[in-house]
Amino acid sequence: MMVMRYQLAYPETPIPIVGWFFAESGGIMLPENYNTLGAMHGTIMIFLGVVPLAVGAFGNYLVPLQIGAPDMAFPKLNASSYWSYFIGGVIMLASFFTPEGAARSGWTSYPPLSIFESGQTMWLCGMIFLITSSLLGSMNIIVTIVQLRAPGLTWFKLPFFIWTQLITSFLLVLAFPPLEAASILQLMDRVAGTSFFLPSGLVYAGNAVEAYGSGSPLLWQHLFWFLAHPEVYVLILPAIGIVGEIIANNTRKPLWGYKSMIYAISFLGFMSFIVWAHHMFLTGMGQTMSAFFQLTTMIISIPSVVVLTAFFLSLWGGSIRFNTPMLFALSFLPMFGIGGLTGLPLGVAASDIFLHDTYYVIGHFHYVVAPGTLFALFAGIYYWFPKVTGKKLHEGLGKLHFWPSLLFMNGVFMPMFIQGLAGLSRRMYDGGTQYAHASDILQWNEFMTISAFCLGAAQIPFILNIFMTLASKATGERNPWDSTTIEWSSPSPPLPHVNFDEEVHVYHGPYEYSVPGKDKDFCPQTVK
Amino acid sequence: MSSIPYILEERPDTGLNNSRLGIWIFIASEIMLFGGLFSAYVFLRFAAPEGDFDYWGSKLNVPMATFNTLMLITSSVTMIMSWASLRMKQFDKYKMYLGLTILCGLGFLVVKYIEYTSKFHHGIFPSSSTFMGIYFTLTGLHVLHILGGLLVLIYFWSPVGKRMYDEDPNLLANRIEVTGLYWHFVDLVWIFLFPILYLL
Numbered sequence: 001m002m003v004m005r006y007q008l009a010y011p012e013t014p015i016p017i018v019g020w021f022f023a024e025s026g027g028i029m030l031p032e033n034y035n036t037l038g039a040m041h042g043t044i045m046i047f048l049g050v051v052p053l054a055v056g057a058f059g060n061y062l063v064p065l066q067i068g069a070p071d072m073a074f075p076k077l078n079a080s081s082y083w084s085y086f087i088g089g090v091i092m093l094a095s096f097f098t099p100e101g102a103a104r105s106g107w108t109s110y111p112p113l114s115i116f117e118s119g120q121t122m123w124l125c126g127m128i129f130l131i132t133s134s135l136l137g138s139m140n141i142i143v144t145i146v147q148l149r150a151p152g153l154t155w156f157k158l159p160f161f162i163w164t165q166l167i168t169s170f171l172l173v174l175a176f177p178p179l180e181a182a183s184i185l186q187l188m189d190r191v192a193g194t195s196f197f198l199p200s201g202l203v204y205a206g207n208a209v210e211a212y213g214s215g216s217p218l219l220w221q222h223l224f225w226f227l228a229h230p231e232v233y234v235l236i237l238p239a240i241g242i243v244g245e246i247i248a249n250n251t252r253k254p255l256w257g258y259k260s261m262i263y264a265i266s267f268l269g270f271m272s273f274i275v276w277a278h279h280m281f282l283t284g285m286g287q288t289m290s291a292f293f294q295l296t297t298m299i300i301s302i303p304s305v306v307v308l309t310a311f312f313l314s315l316w317g318g319s320i321r322f323n324t325p326m327l328f329a330l331s332f333l334p335m336f337g338i339g340g341l342t343g344l345p346l347g348v349a350a351s352d353i354f355l356h357d358t359y360y361v362i363g364h365f366h367y368v369v370a371p372g373t374l375f376a377l378f379a380g381i382y383y384w385f386p387k388v389t390g391k392k393l394h395e396g397l398g399k400l401h402f403w404p405s406l407l408f409m410n411g412v413f414m415p416m417f418i419q420g421l422a423g424l425s426r427r428m429y430d431g432g433t434q435y436a437h438a439s440d441i442l443q444w445n446e447f448m449t450i451s452a453f454c455l456g457a458a459q460i461p462f463i464l465n466i467f468m469t470l471a472s473k474a475t476g477e478r479n480p481w482d483s484t485t486i487e488w489s490s491p492s493p494p495l496p497h498v499n500f501d502e503e504v505h506v507y508h509g510p511y512e513y514s515v516p517g518k519d520k521d522f523c524p525q526t527v528k
Numbered sequence: 529m530s531s532i533p534y535i536l537e538e539r540p541d542t543g544l545n546n547s548r549l550g551i552w553i554f555i556a557s558e559i560m561l562f563g564g565l566f567s568a569y570v571f572l573r574f575a576a577p578e579g580d581f582d583y584w585g586s587k588l589n590v591p592m593a594t595f596n597t598l599m600l601i602t603s604s605v606t607m608i609m610s611w612a613s614l615r616m617k618q619f620d621k622y623k624m625y626l627g628l629t630i631l632c633g634l635g636f637l638v639v640k641y642i643e644y645t646s647k648f649h650h651g652i653f654p655s656s657s658t659f660m661g662i663y664f665t666l667t668g669l670h671v672l673h674i675l676g677g678l679l680v681l682i683y684f685w686s687p688v689g690k691r692m693y694d695e696d697p698n699l700l701a702n703r704i705e706v707t708g709l710y711w712h713f714v715d716l717v718w719i720f721l722f723p724i725l726y727l728l
């Protein structure tokens with residue numbers, strides 16, 4: 001990531017510190033190296049980073065706790081999901097050290113190039129394991145939520161986070177298999193010489209391709225985006241869930257519109273299966289198709305707006321506690337707002353003709369996943385750390401982590417909109433120095449790169465905080481945030497394999513804060 | 529024993545136990561997997577030159593595949609019989625029917641093996657044409673599913689099944705029920721594969 005940014009700011013110069021990696025070219029990054037880094041950055045961040053963290057870690061840990069269950073429904077399935085992830089991860093990372101090198105066809109792996117470029121076979125094998133892992137994990141989450149809810153915990157008493165996990169898991173179970181199918185087909189193209197994705201009469205690197213032909217590169221794009229659009233909601237829904245929990249807790253109010261948010265995200269989950277081709281407006285798939293997918297894309301932004309509005313209204317009139325988890329959760333709102341709103345011009349086919357494949361798209365989705373999802377994950381770590389370890393992270397260091405992160409995050413991604421609107425294409429190893437229309441906006445690259453390094457440095461307080469807190473003595477406090485949801489009634493850390501030390505029975509909705517007539521300002525779900 | 533509830537008994541408000549819900553969700557995702565491949569088949573068929581799929585499709589051996597279809601349907605019936613016998617606590621009958629199911633599954637694989645090798649002998653490979661590519665991919669993936677199912681069936685047919693039965697007959701019945709649902713699904717996939725590959 002950092003290496004890529006350095007390269008964009010200072011193309012054709014040897015790269016300090018890690019230059020040995022490009023020894024053959026005297027420390028200068030070649031185009032194919034940049035392609036490899038780009039492809040693997042996307043893959044690792046999404047399939048090895050955010051999904052396993054948001055669904056695998058947060059989901060697996062919190063779901064049983066928040067529904068008052070002793071464990072996940074299928075512990076063995078859980079283990080196989082983990083090991084499948086492990087193997088997939090090893091394959092992905094090991095691919096860097098093979099003679100072919102890692103994949104270099106983008107995280108989207110569009111054929112026909114991906115059929116010929118080196119490294120792709122390892123990528124596909126790795127993906128098949130990672131997909132299997134997510135499938136097994138999400139089945140487990142669904143069964144756990146449906147079957148293991150504690151007595152009295154009815155559907156509309158579930159914390160919002162549980163609802164987001166449920167919808168996310170359904171998206172994974174139903175959207176990932178077509179990508180698995182597509183990966184199998186692409187693997188066949190590479191290994192068995194089939195031509196599912198190769199049209200007839202193809203010429204590659206000056207030579208006619210020897211294959212039967214009559215396949216279709218567009219088929220891959222359809223199968224890929226059929227997964228990958230729901231996938232973006234897989235990235236954002238758990239984040240929304242985390243933010244919801246933290247906002248309710250720190251405004252000391254119930255979530256505004258709890259039920260409408262649940263309906264909204266259910267509708268969003270359903271719709272996310274019929275918007276995929278808004279990634280393909282420029283493929284010449286035809287006007288009717290474009291019009292249809294433009295319409296569905298506009299419709300799907302409604303539930304996102306519903307959720308965001310409900311969050312803002314939840315803040316209204318609350319006595320807000322500005323602790324670190326809350327700061328991250330609060331900053332999620334405008335950041336996700338920017339990410340979502342910039343998606344609308346992309347969803348309109350006419351304006352997408354100009355914006356497609358520019359840095360504007362990169363800005364759009366990074367706003368949703370970086371200061372969006374990533375900040376929500378940070379918020380979640382600060383919020384649930386006392387549950388997992390029995391120790392609270394230091395507030396001062398937390399704020400030292402938050403403010404610079406927010407500042408530099410915008411320093412990295414905001415200029416992308418400017419560059420993209422000027423027409424700068426994505427995925428160029430030299431950042432586009434050869435293009436005249438780019439010359440006015442290229443000076444931003446240095447600014448963005450410096451911001452990126454500062455952003456990296458801003459994570460030092462976080463890492464310090466984690467280690468210092470781990471080294472300190474545990475207080476084992478059960479409910480340090482005065483929260484209502486069930487996980488806070490278990491010991492901190494929870495007991496292995498049973499979680500709770502007494503029988504869980506649920507009497508209240510998830511967010512009964514500031515109920516009039518009670519002596520405390522919160523009313524835990526498990527207390528009569 | 530673990531403290532996880534509803535492993536065997538049904539949860540009153542959902543009417544399901546964990547493994548039954550689990551296998552249905554698994555099957556849903558399998559439907560999406562094969563659904564993706566079936567749509568790829570349709571897409572490729574439309575993209576292919578006129579008559580290309582018909583020409584290559586005529587090289588397949590319909591009688592063999594018909595025989596295989598019958599064999600899989602039989603195996604589904606014996607699968608149900610073995611589960612029913614188990615519910616009636618007739619362990620010997622259960623074992624016989626399960627054995628028959630396994631034999632049918634093995635028979636299917638043998639026929640498939642003969643089909644594959646005869647194609648290879650005639651110089652027909654996945655790379656020979658788009659039709660052959662999708663034929664080998666779809667049936668190959670289906671064969672993998674049959675193999676997986678057979679492994680599980682053999683596991684429950686082996687002494688492990690007897691031991692489980694002695695410990696708790698309901699546990700074995702539950703496992704056989706869930707495996708059976710998977711087995712029926714794999715049969716069903718073949719019921720779709722057979723016409724689109726061999727007959728159309």
Ligand code: HEM
Nearest residue numbers: 232235236278279301304340343344346347356357365368
């Ligand atoms: C309200 C909502 C949203 C709308 C209308 C929207 C619309 C779009 C459109 C039309 C594109 C294709 C642009 C192009 O390639 O020309 C796109 C790209 C993308 N969006 Fe969104 N989006 C929305 C929300 C999100 C969210 C919540 C996420 C993630 C968490 C996300 C992640 C992405 C990613 C990763 C890409 C780029 C994929 C690539 O080409 O590599 N979007 N978005």
Ligand SMILES: [Cu+2]
Nearest residue numbers: 229276278279
């Ligand atoms: Cu999309």
